[in-house]
Amino acid sequence: MKTRLAILGVGRWGTHLVRNFLAHPDAEIVAIADSLPANLTAIKTKFSLDEQSILLTTDWQTIKKQVNLDAIVVVTPASTHYPLIKEALQSGYHVLAEKPLTLDPVECLELTRLAQQQQRQLMIDHTYLFHSAVNQGQSIIKAGKLGELRYGYASRTHLGPVRQDVDALWDLAIHDIAIFNHWLGQYPEKVQAEGQVWLQKNLADVVWVTLFYPNGFQAKIHLCWCNPDKQRKLCIVGSQGTLIFDEMSTDETLTLQKGYLETQGEKFLPQGQAKEVIKIAKAEPLKEVCDHFLRSIETNNTCEFSSGFVATKLVQILTCLSISMERQGEVIDIPPQAF
Template identity: 75%
Template sequence: MKTRLAILGVGRWGTHLVRNFLAHPQAEVVAIADPIIDNLTTIQEKFSLDPQSILFTSDWQSIKSKVNLDALVIVTPASTHYPLIKDALQSGFHVLAEKPLTLDPRECLELTHLAKQQQRQLMIDHTYLFHTAVNQGKLTVEEGKLGELRYGYASRTHLEPVRQDVDALWDLAIHDISIFNHWLGQYPHQVQAQGKIWLQGDRRTSLSPDGLADMVWVTLHYPRGFQATIHLCWCNPDKQRRLCMVGSEGTLIFDELSKDEPLVLQQGYIQRKGENLIGQGQQKQVIPVEKAEPLKAVCDRFLESVKTNIACEFSSARVGTKLVQILTGLSRSMAENGAIISIPELDFSLE
């Protein structure tokens, strides 16, 4: 039996989700909602959808009374997630939500508990965790090919889109943080961040009281001594999507923009010869990676979770809650001029 679902929000990313679910043999899109009427018209024309078989509406609440649903896909601004997800779970629907889960870790924790109580799946679209290069990279790290893990660095820069609801930290950082956490199998226990504002110093939010930072430097401190630095900017024409993990015997490089070599192990180590320290064993190994659309894998996994009612461990509400907690700590650090902020353990015991 197909999973009957509604998709709420059909902007740029929502359009990709519509495309994937329409093509999926285990899904039936029965409703599409967006408060912007032009978005509904565009999506209907783009995929030649029949309004007699799919409900198009600007009001999410009307869907519940007009169609039978199993699940809701929420692709709206993060500031709207909490009430929408809470309503959906209380209505008995499974939920796939765009990242971040919410903008407040306390809300995330509440929704995590609610999903458990309702016996419904709450999965977060952390798309990079479904990327074949990221999954192969995790296997490479676990096989010990890097030796002793020492530090990491990443750069995520581009020229627009410039967000007007959140800063570059909340827009971009979650991707690289989630990859580092996934590869290491742990979360940072301390974080630091410093930002620079050029464009929107007059646009202040509770998360960004001094304005929306256009460029941010992030530092993550992990319990076993590993440290990662991330450079984020949305007004830099040097577009980069590159993440590296360095060990005593090599560096693992994930370069998303490299079509032919997205994952490379650059091997090499330092050996002492007398009083000298000499580089040895330097060679480049291109790691084969299967080509597949990560978002399709997200949709596959969500539908499987709905069918079995078993959570996807690496993209669950718990993971989403921890990531929001980390981002909140980084925002606090920026507000305190780069102070080191400790990230406490969260209590998921109510689950």
């Protein structure tokens, strides 16, 4: 049987989710809700939707009253997630939510535990963790090809869109933090952040993040939404080479830049320098997200790397980074999360 879905929110990202679920053989979209009638009109036109088979409404409560559902997909602003997801889980629906799960780690943990109690799947769309380059990168690191891991750095910059509900930290950082955590197989124990404001009061336009991991590894992240030099690059440096994930490069998305230093007397000489372009599968990460969600419902097995627990930890890290920014770059300890 197909999983009957309602999609809440059909802005830019919600439209991509509609496209993917419409194309999936195991999914049936039975309802779409959005507070803006114009978005509903646009989605109806774009995909030639039949209102006899798909309910289009501005009111989520209408869906609950009129349609038989298995799951909902939440693509609304993060500030609305908590009440929507809580109500959905209490109603017995499985939930796929856009990141971040909520803006409060306490709320995240509550929803995660509620999903367990209700025996329903709660999965969060951390899209990059489903990217074939990220999966390949994790395999390279696990195989020890970088040698001793030393530090990492990432840049996520562009010229708009500029958010008005959250700062650049909450808008952008979760992607790179998720990848670093996934590749390292651990969470940072301390964090530090500094930001600067130009465009909107109290919303940082550029943020510099440092993540401190238990094994001594440090990662630096540069985030900005008013920089015309668009970058989507993340690197991990080891004693034997550097792994580079450059999303802006179509031909060399994932590369292993090999090389190490050899001592000769008091000198350090470069050795073994070579560039290896890693082949990655051509697959849309969001399609993989949708497929994993449907498989999780079918098998009743939680997606471990995009679960409510992972989402809770990421929101906890972002919260501590916000505290660090408020305190002018103070290093903040991340308290252990009671899972």
